Amino acid sequence: MIRILLRLCVLQAVEAVAAATVEERDEEALTSVLNSDSECQGEDATCALNALQVKQQAVAAQAEIAEEGSEQEEKGDGAKQADERFGAESEDQSDEELGISLASSCSQASSTYYLLKCADDTVRMYASQISSNLRRNAISKLDLAWPGTGYNQAAFGGQWQVLVAVEKLGGFRVENIVGASGGASSGFLALVDSSWSGKTMMDTITSSLWTNGGWGVSTSGEYTKYKSLAYAGDFRAVKSHGYATMVCDSKSSVSYVVHDFKDQDQAAKAFAASGDVPNVILGNGYSMGGHLSYCHDGGELMGIGRNPLLYYNTNYGHATECSKSCVASLFKKGVQDTISALVSSNLRVGASGGGSIAIQKPQGGHWTLSQYRNFLTSGGFWQILVGQKTSSQRVFVAGSSLSGGGGDDWWR
Numbered sequence: 462m463i464r465i466l467l468r469l470c471v472l473q474a475v476e477a478v479a480a481a482t483v484e485e486r487d488e489e490a491l492t493s494v495l496n497s498d499s500e501c502q503g504e505d506a507t508c509a510l511n512a513l514q515v516k517q518q519a520v521a522a523q524a525e526i527a528e529e530g531s532e533q534e535e536k537g538d539g540a541k542q543a544d545e546r547f548g549a550e551s552e553d554q555s556d557e558e559l560g561i562s563l564a565s566s567c568s569q570a571s572s573t574y575y576l577l578k579c580a581d582d583t584v585r586m587y588a589s590q591i592s593s594n595l596r597r598n599a600i601s602k603l604d605l606a607w608p609g610t611g612y613n614q615a616a617f618g619g620q621w622q623v624l625v626a627v628e629k630l631g632g633f634r635v636e637n638i639v640g641a642s643g644g645a646s647s648g649f650l651a652l653v654d655s656s657w658s659g660k661t662m663m664d665t666i667t668s669s670l671w672t673n674g675g676w677g678v679s680t681s682g683e684y685t686k687y688k689s690l691a692y693a694g695d696f697r698a699v700k701s702h703g704y705a706t707m708v709c710d711s712k713s714s715v716s717y718v719v720h721d722f723k724d725q726d727q728a729a730k731a732f733a734a735s736g737d738v739p740n741v742i743l744g745n746g747y748s749m750g751g752h753l754s755y756c757h758d759g760g761e762l763m764g765i766g767r768n769p770l771l772y773y774n775t776n777y778g779h780a781t782e783c784s785k786s787c788v789a790s791l792f793k794k795g796v797q798d799t800i801s802a803l804v805s806s807n808l809r810v811g812a813s814g815g816g817s818i819a820i821q822k823p824q825g826g827h828w829t830l831s832q833y834r835n836f837l838t839s840g841g842f843w844q845i846l847v848g849q850k851t852s853s854q855r856v857f858v859a860g861s862s863l864s865g866g867g868g869d870d871w872w873r
Contacts, residue, residue: 561587561801563793571789573663580622580659580796584630590804592630598808600820602634604768608847609642609736609758611780613815615666615788617647619795620773622659627803636768639704639718641760641848644775645735649687649728652703653694661694663792667785680740684733684747691725705731706760706855709753710746714853716760719749721859731860735760750863761848763855764828769820772842773799777815809837817845830855 564582566575584591595601603624607617624635640648650662665671670682691699704720722728727749734747737757746757764770777794779787794816801810802818811817821840824832834850835841843850 561797561804563797567793567796570793571785573660573667576618576663576789576792577622577659579793580619581626583796583800584623584626587800587804588630591627591800592632594804594806594808595627595633598820600769600808601632602636602768603820604637604639604765604770605635605648606762606764606770606772606842607638607640607644607648608762608772608774609640609644610774610776610815610847611643612666612783612787613775613777613779613791614643614647615663615783615791616775616777616795616798617644617651617773618659618662618666619792619797620799621647621651621662621795622792623796623799623803625657625659637702637704637765639706639762639765640732640735641706641762642736642738642758644762645705645732646683648703648705649699649732650690652698653687653690653696655695657695657698661690663788665690666783667788680733680737683736684729687732688725688729691728696725696728699728703728703732704765704857705735706762707731707734707737707749707753707756708741708759709749709757710744710755713759716762716853716855717749717753717756718760718763718855718857719753719860720857721861723750723861723863727860727863731756734758748865749858749860750865753858753863761851761853761855763830763833764821764823765857767823767827769822770828770833771802771818771820772845774811774813774815774817774845774847776847811845812837813844819845 564579564586566582567579570576570579605620605624628634638648638652640646647662650665651659654661665686670686700722703722704718706716706718708715709717719731722731730747731749734749734756735758737746740746740755740757741759744755746755748754749756762772773795775791775795777791779791783791798810798816798818802808802820808820809818819837819842821832821837821842823829824840830852832840834843834846834852836843837845
């Protein structure tokens with residue numbers, strides 16, 4: 462009960478900020494861009510100013526502000542201005558516009574077995590279109606960015622099963638998953654599966670542990686479950702390809718992205734910490750070792766290294782709870798939305814909110830925070846990002862480099 466109430470408090474606080482006046486939001490957004498004085502790039506945790514990109518983003522932000530003001534004054538021109546802002550080349554289409562439908566096996570699918578079959582069967586229906594579109598866009602591998610949207614995480618299960626089915630078509634693979642909160646949870650459950658499928662994820666989030674009669678799983682329950690799975694499943698995949706974001710009180714203005722875990726216990730703590738909402742308020746958290754202590758929810762995402770990045774906004778409205786029927790529905794949304802993005806000429810579907818997906822390539826050879834936070838038409842994800850969209854530093858930290866963090870140090 463406490464966990465659910467705390468989640469609601471956090472969500473209400475975010476909604477209150479979002480309800481501020483347009484002028485206040487615009488001023489904050491522009492100030493954030495102009496005051497951004499550092500960013501972390503790649504996996505070496507090196508931070509450097511990219512003045513040109515910051516300047517370009519400031520100019521873009523000013524243009525967006527002017528457009529939003531004009532839209533308020535002349536609502537009749539809103540559609541035209543939106544076309545100019547996002548591009549007038551049939552971008553950001555919906556599933557219906559793209560004509561994507563689910564396989565017949567999806568209609569009654571509710572168990573893990575039949576949900577996975579639903580995804581596999583639907584991929585087969587569009588296999589030729591998916592493969593040719595990925596080749597045309599020179600996409601042979603992807604990293605995934607999965608944000609925190611609470612119990613909407615079942616949609617990530619649908620996306621994961623689609624992507625592993627696409628891998629079997631040849632010429633494509635998923636490499637890394639960077640996740641925050643529920644997205645980090647899903648990333649762990651995807652990677653730890655020994656059969657490289659969505660089975661472990663879907664079995665877990667439909668279990669009594671996760672639903673808990675509507676109360677939801679506790680953070681300590683997550684840690685225990687992740688640790689057990691890390692020993693029983695594919696820990697090597699988690700170590701090599703899993704990235705968990707978090708905020709640690711040693712420097713609360715930084716989003717730490719922990720990866721390359723030294724052991725199963727540290728990995729379990731990292732992914733539990735990423736979704737530890739209660740301790741955002743209570744001030745406790747997990748110790749990763751070294752200088753990373755009191756770690757909890759609140760971390761933000763960005764691209765990793767040189768791979769193209771797929772960002773999936775799963776904010777479908779089930780942040781605080783999701784029944785088994787809700788899980789099945791969200792899984793199917795993940796299947797349909799992901800295939801829609803994969804067959805779209807610009808590798809995008811939706812322009813904001815739940816169901817929006819975009820695949821972007823790093824500019825200049827590697828991901829920067831400036832690009833990640835830029836507009837969709839400029840190679841970023843701004844319009845579809847979940848959360849506060851801050852310019853806080855992202856620091857990549859190899860868990861194997863951190864001392865301590867085990868045994869009695871796990872909670873402090």
